[in-house]
Amino acid sequence: FVVGMSDTIHIISRYVSELGYGAGKKDALRITIKESGFGSGLSALTTSLGFFTLMTSTIRPIHNFGLFTGIAVLLAFVLSFTLLPAMLVLLNKPALREPRQHGHDWDGVLGRLFTGVLRRRRLIYTLSGLILAASIGLATRVHINSSLLDDLSKNDPVRKDFAFFDTHFAGVRPFELELKPVGQRTIYDPAVLREIEQIEGYLGTTYGLQFQASPATLVKSVRKALHGGGLAEYRLPTDSTELNSLTTRLKFFRKKPEFRALALADGSAGRLTGRMADVGSIRADALNSRLRHYLRTQLDTTVLRTRLTGSSNLIDKNNENLTLNMIQGMAIDIAMVTLIVLVLFRSWRMTVVVLIP
Incomplete structure (x- = not known):
């Protein structure tokens, strides 16, 4: 709505100006459409292209927003130069205090501003160049740091609830690691459990x-329960005989939801899940990079393979893709505007003049 209003404002402003100069309604509209049509059409085209570039986003709501808003801008332009003139013809001529003979009241202000620009053009060139260079330099240092609750205000009840859990209940940022035993091993194999326990220690x-x-948590919990519930008994068995006894007992519980949440019933795969504080995407990305390095260098990949996954990883990936999509869309928009200006003016110099502001 706001974007489409610009054409309406241009038309009505020029129409009223022509009426102020003494033209009739039809003549004023004819001059308005003739003088404003090309510029408004070009503006609507470039604006719609800017929104259409959002269709490069892999995020469906943003893709749809770009599509429908781009169409709406073009539709608003068409209605502004068809429906609006028809309505102005039917409406009574607006009452004007007196015909203008010397232009708008602000023409003097704009004239003085233009004169000042010409006198200080070197200073303006210098300042503009410095601002452009600083903008490019600072843009390269921009990093997107998103958290799970960025879209909620500080006073939102949901945000306060999450903050409470983040502080008092082990955090709200989820963590997921896929565990895949190698070869004929199962998730309850002694060597696999040792590797999982090592990963847990690092995490x-x-x-x-x-x-x-x-799955290592399951084994340690069962062992603790079978040995009187003492905290010292919460550990993996030290010998294969005890472990085989525990895994035999675990077979009776493998299809229960609590167990299936951490390991498949046949033991072919497992899951290491957890919670941590909402540290933000930049910090999380650094932690994940170090974790991947640790898993590559310290984990025995002939025993167990892992893959970082989960909802938080997906959210961070979506935010990263969104940033890349915005950059890609901007590049496409600049390319399209450059092409349009080149076709219209057939001058690289004029193209640069149009693009720099």
């Missing part, structure tokens, strides 16, 4: 997980 001490659960 708890270095990565920052405040809560985690995995």
Whole structure:
């Protein structure tokens, strides 16, 4: 609506101006459409192209927004030069205090501003160049740091609830790691469980997980329950005989939802899940990079393979894709506007003049 209003404002402003100069309604409209049509059409075209470039986004709401808004801008232009003139012809001529003989009241202000620009053009060139250089330099240092609750205001009840859980209940940012045993091993194989326990140690001490659960957690919990519930018994078995006994008992529970949430019933794959504070995408990306390096260098990939996944990873990926889509869309928009200006003016110099502002 706001974007489409610009054509209406141009038409009515020029129409009233021509009436002020003494023209009749039809003559004023004829001059208005003749003088404003090309510029408004070009403006509507470039504006719609800007919105259409949002269709490069892989995020469906943004894609649809670009499509429908671009169409709406073009439709607003068509209606502004068809429906609006017809309505102005039918409406009574607006009452004017007196015909203008010397232009608008602000012409003097604009004239003085233009004269000042000409006198200080070197200063304006210098300042504009410095601003452009600073903008380009600072743009390269921009990093998108998103969190799970960026879209909510500080006083939103949902944000306050999440903040409470983030502070008192091990955080709200989810963590997911796929666990895939190699070869004929299962997720309850002693070597696999040792690797999982090693990963848990890194995640708890270095990565920052405040809560985690995995197939190793299941085995340690069952062992603790079978040994009187003492905290010291919450550990993996030290010998294969005890582990085989535990895994035999686990077979009776593998189809229960609590167990299936962490391991497949046949033991062919598992999941390490956890929670941490909402540290933001920049910090999370750095942590994930170090985690991947740790898994590549410290994990025995002949025993267990892993893959970082989950909703938080998906959110960070979507934010990254959104930024890339915006840059790609802007590049397409600049290219299209450059092509249009070149076709119209057939001059690279004029094209640069149009693009720089």
